[in-house]
Amino acid sequence: MRRGGTGLGTGKSLRILIVEDEILIALELESLLQDVGHDVVGIAASSADALRLARDLKPDLAFVDIHLADGPTGVDVARHLAARLDVAVLFMTANAKRIPEDFAGALGVIAKPYTERGVREALAYVLADRSRGAPSRAPVAFVSFAQVGCEDGSSPS
Template sequence: MARPLRVLIVEDEALLAYALEEDLRDAGHDVVGLAPSSREAIQLAERTRPELALVDIHLLDGPTGVEVARAIAGSGVTTVLFMTANVKRIPDDFAGAVGVIGKPYTANGIENAIAFVGEALKDGAEPPPPWSLQLAPHLQPAEDGRIRLGAH
């Protein structure tokens, strides 16, 4: 099992957010909040200082997840993973995120991604940039340098 992390869920689909929250809590993680919009996400991140933020690209206020990722990752406190079906909207610099979990995702895919982040953050280590993540032989960086986490 991954070491327990403090996680912020940034997702506008309430049922998906609640199901993910339940899965994370069942796995022993501390969900510090659910945010359906960019403003709420940034405020929650500033107030709760999570170790990990799972960020969708499209939120209640539009495709603002990239800006949310930049703001949250820019704090230097929180590692960001995108969770989206809109992977084409992720900029080349990944907006400070370390990877992507493509939707639809599996509980196993989430668990593996969080275990990786937990390991990378062990003892206060900095997470690697997205182009250097090495997860498993079948999850090597694509030609564009991006890593996509999920069921394979």
């Protein structure tokens, strides 16, 4: 079910890790992802938990908050997941300016507070992009890093 370089499969159901220290947000996202047919394999509130769960559970995709229980470590988690474990990453944050210029290996960002529609559209966009059928523009609630900053190296603001 894996595709080289992204960790995303072409099948209908993805194995998803949620990296979020606010449990109500994590549970809401888990419910939404399960409702649209994906398998949430775990929820982590800290960088150590996220890395351990990712190694053990081998998710296809991770939704990663930038600020976790152990501080602003989500960027480091994303970088590790993408580079070493071949896990595709979507950031979730209220402050996109905290995303590094190299995007830490993430595919894009969903602004918090997110909506159900925003998460669904971002997930559909990423899945379509991985199968080379992506629409020309990302949904409003989602910023695809493939469309932003590639030429000049700047991050979304």
